[in-house]
Amino acid sequence: MSSTYTIGIDFGTDSVRAVVVNTANGSTAGAAVSYYKRWKEGKYCDASISQFRQHPKDYLESLEEAVKGALAGLSTEERLQVKGISIDTTGSTVVAVNEEGIPLSLLPEFEENPHAMFILWKDHTANKEAEEVNAAAAKSAIDYTKYVGGIYSSEWFWAKILKTYRTDAGVRAAAYSWMEHCDWISAVLTGETKPLEIKRSRCAAGHKAMWNEEFDGLPSEEFLTSIDPLLGGLRERLFQDTATSDQVMGTISAEWAETLGLATGVVIGVGAFDCHMGAVGAEISPYAFVRVMGTSTCDILIAPNEEMKDTLVKGICGQVDGSVVPGYLGMEAGQSAYGDYYAWFQKLIVGPVRSLLGEEAAAQLEDKILPYLSEEAFKLPVSENDVVATDWINGRRTPDANHTLKAGFIGMNLSTDAVKMFKAIVEATSFGSKAIVDRFISQGVPIKEVIAIGGVAKKSPFVMQNLSDVLNVPIKVATSDQACALGAAMFAAVAAGIHPDVKTAQEKMGSGFDKEYYPRPEYVEVYQKLYSKYQKLGNFIETNA
Numbered sequence: 001m002s003s004t005y006t007i008g009i010d011f012g013t014d015s016v017r018a019v020v021v022n023t024a025n026g027s028t029a030g031a032a033v034s035y036y037k038r039w040k041e042g043k044y045c046d047a048s049i050s051q052f053r054q055h056p057k058d059y060l061e062s063l064e065e066a067v068k069g070a071l072a073g074l075s076t077e078e079r080l081q082v083k084g085i086s087i088d089t090t091g092s093t094v095v096a097v098n099e100e101g102i103p104l105s106l107l108p109e110f111e112e113n114p115h116a117m118f119i120l121w122k123d124h125t126a127n128k129e130a131e132e133v134n135a136a137a138a139k140s141a142i143d144y145t146k147y148v149g150g151i152y153s154s155e156w157f158w159a160k161i162l163k164t165y166r167t168d169a170g171v172r173a174a175a176y177s178w179m180e181h182c183d184w185i186s187a188v189l190t191g192e193t194k195p196l197e198i199k200r201s202r203c204a205a206g207h208k209a210m211w212n213e214e215f216d217g218l219p220s221e222e223f224l225t226s227i228d229p230l231l232g233g234l235r236e237r238l239f240q241d242t243a244t245s246d247q248v249m250g251t252i253s254a255e256w257a258e259t260l261g262l263a264t265g266v267v268i269g270v271g272a273f274d275c276h277m278g279a280v281g282a283e284i285s286p287y288a289f290v291r292v293m294g295t296s297t298c299d300i301l302i303a304p305n306e307e308m309k310d311t312l313v314k315g316i317c318g319q320v321d322g323s324v325v326p327g328y329l330g331m332e333a334g335q336s337a338y339g340d341y342y343a344w345f346q347k348l349i350v351g352p353v354r355s356l357l358g359e360e361a362a363a364q365l366e367d368k369i370l371p372y373l374s375e376e377a378f379k380l381p382v383s384e385n386d387v388v389a390t391d392w393i394n395g396r397r398t399p400d401a402n403h404t405l406k407a408g409f410i411g412m413n414l415s416t417d418a419v420k421m422f423k424a425i426v427e428a429t430s431f432g433s434k435a436i437v438d439r440f441i442s443q444g445v446p447i448k449e450v451i452a453i454g455g456v457a458k459k460s461p462f463v464m465q466n467l468s469d470v471l472n473v474p475i476k477v478a479t480s481d482q483a484c485a486l487g488a489a490m491f492a493a494v495a496a497g498i499h500p501d502v503k504t505a506q507e508k509m510g511s512g513f514d515k516e517y518y519p520r521p522e523y524v525e526v527y528q529k530l531y532s533k534y535q536k537l538g539n540f541i542e543t544n545a
C-alpha cells in the first residue's frame with residue numbers, strides 16, 4: 001500500500017512554515033518557509049504605539065510559496081496521496097470581513113488601511129478597551145471572564161474589535177463580521193468563507209472571545225452593549241457553535257487544488273492556534289507543560305475534564321474544553337515577549353551600526369550577535385548582586401494580564417556591558433516563566449514534566465539551561481524543528497480519517513525528543529535569591545510606573 005501524506009501549515013509571527021508528513025511514521029517528505037514580505041518591510045506597524053498589523057496578501061502569497069516549496073520534492077504520484085491539510089496561526093489575530101468573508105483590506109477602498117488588516121496578537125493598541133471589558137465583566141451577573149483567567153486582555157478579540165470601531169468609522173460601517181486568522185485562512189482553502197457558513201475554531205473562540213457552552217456561546221448581546229453600544233448587533237453576525245480541530249472544515253477548492261498541484265477532495269481541517277497544535281506535535285499528555293518558545297511563549301497544559309471540574313485557574317489565558325485535544329480541558333498561559341525581548345536587544349545594538357556602517361555590516365552583526373551574547377553570558381558567574389530585569393518589554397500576558405506594564409532593570413554600574421545586560425534579559429524571561437509555573441501549581445494544577453518546542457528551544461542552549469536552573473526542573477526538547485506544523489499535520493490526519501484520534505496520530509507521527517536539560521544544583525539557591533529580587537522589582541513597577 002502506498003504512503004499517504006498530510007500537510008501541516010504553521011503561520012508564525014514572521015513567517016509561515018509548511019511540512020508534508022508521512023502519516024504512517026511521521027517522517028518529513030518536504031518542508032519550506034516563507035517570510036511575509038510587507039511585514040518584513042515593517043509596513044503598517046508602529047511599535048511606539050504597539051500597533052502591529054499584517055496584510056492578508058502576505059498570508060496568501062506566503063501560503064502558496066511555502067506549500068509549493070514543501071511539495072517541490074514529491075513526485076506526482078506522491079502529491080496525489082496528500083489527503084489532508086490543517087493550519088495553525090497566531091492569535092488572537094483578527095480581521096474585519098464583509099458578508100462574503102473577504103478581509104476589508106483585500107477590497108480596493110481599504111487596501112492600505114491598517115484597521116482593515118489583521119490585528120496581530122501582539123498589537124496592544126486596545127489596552128483601554130480591555131479594561132472596559134473587565135469593568136463590564138465585574139458588574140455583570142454572569143462573569144464572562146471566568147474561563148479566561150478572570151482578566152480580559154488587549155491581545156484578544158473583543159478589545160481589538162471595539163478599538164477598531166472607535167478608531168475607524170469607515171471600517172466599522174463596512175465590517176459585516178470578524179474572523180480569527182486560523183478560521184479565515186482554513187476557510188480560504190475550501191473556497192467557502194461566508195462568516196455564517198464556516199466552522200469556527202473552539203480554540204480561538206474559547207480562549208479569546210469568551211465563548212463557552214455554559215454561556216450558550218458568546219457573551220450575551222446585553223453584556224456586549226454594556227461595554228459599548230458600538231458592539232450592538234455584531235454577535236448574531238459571528239457564530240453560535242464552535243468546532244474542535246479533529247473536525248473537517250471542508251475540502252480543498254478546485255482553484256487551490258490546481259494552484260498547489262494537489263488532488264481535489266483533500267480534506268481541510270478546522271484550524272487552531274500555533275501553540276495548541278504545537279503541543280500536540282510535541283506529544284502532549286495530561287499534566288505535561290508544553291512551552292512553545294519563540295517570539296513569545298505560549299504554555300499549554302491539558303487535564304481530564306472530570307479532574308478539573310471545579311478548578312478555575314486565575315490569571316491565565318483560559319481553560320477551554322477541547323481547545324488542544326478533544327475531550328480534555330486545554331489551558332493556556334504565556335509571556336508576550338520571549339525571543340522578541342532578545343530581538344529587541346539585538347536591534348538596540350545593530351541599529352546604530354546600520355545607520356553608521358551600512359546594511360552589509362549590520363547584516364553580518366545581526367547574524368552573529370545573539371549566538372555571541374549567549375556564548376559569553378553562559379561563561380559568566382551568577383551572583384545575587386547581578387543585574388535584574390523584568391520580562392515585561394511587551395507587557396505581561398500571564399500571570400494576570402496587564403499590557404500596560406513595562407520592562408525595568410536594576411543593579412547596573414559602569415562595569416555593566418552588553419553581555420551582562422543580555423544575561424539579565426534571559427534570566428528575566430526565565431523568572432517570568434517561573435511565575436507562570438508557580439501560578440499553575442498554587443492553583444491546584446500539578447505539572448508532571450516540562451517540554452519545550454519552538455525556535456528558541458532549538459536555537460539556544462543558554463536560554464534552555466537557564467530556564468531549567470531557574471525552574472529547577474528538567475526540560476525535554478522535542479526533536480522536530482517544526483513541532484507546530486507537525487501537530488497541524490497530525491490534526492489533518494485525524495480530520496481526513498487516516499487516524500481515529502489525536503492520541504493515535506501522536507503515537508504514529510510523533511518525532512520524540514532529542515535533548516534534555518537538567519537543573520544544575522549549584523545555581524538553584526542563587527536563582528531563588530535573584531527571583532525574589534525580580535518579584536520586588538516587579539511589584540515596584542506595578543505600583544509606581
Ligand SMILES: Nc1ncnc2c1ncn2[C@@H]1O[C@H](COP(=O)(O)OP(=O)(O)O)[C@@H](O)[C@H]1O
Pocket residue numbers: 012013014015293294295296338339340341342343370371374454455456459460463
Ligand atoms: N540564537 C538565539 N538565541 C535566542 N533567541 C533566538 C536566537 N535566534 C533566534 N532567536 C529568537 O527566536 C524567535 C523566533 O522564534 P520562532 O519560533 O522561530 O518564530 P515564531 O515565534 O514566529 O513562531 C525570535 O524572537 C528570535 O529573537
Ligand SMILES: O=C(CO)[C@@H](O)[C@@H](O)COP(=O)(O)O
Pocket residue numbers: 012013014089090091092121273274275292294295296297298332334
Ligand atoms: O498567543 C498566542 C496564542 O494564544 C500565539 O499565537 C502568539 O503568542 C504568537 O506565537 P509566536 O510567538 O509567534 O510563536
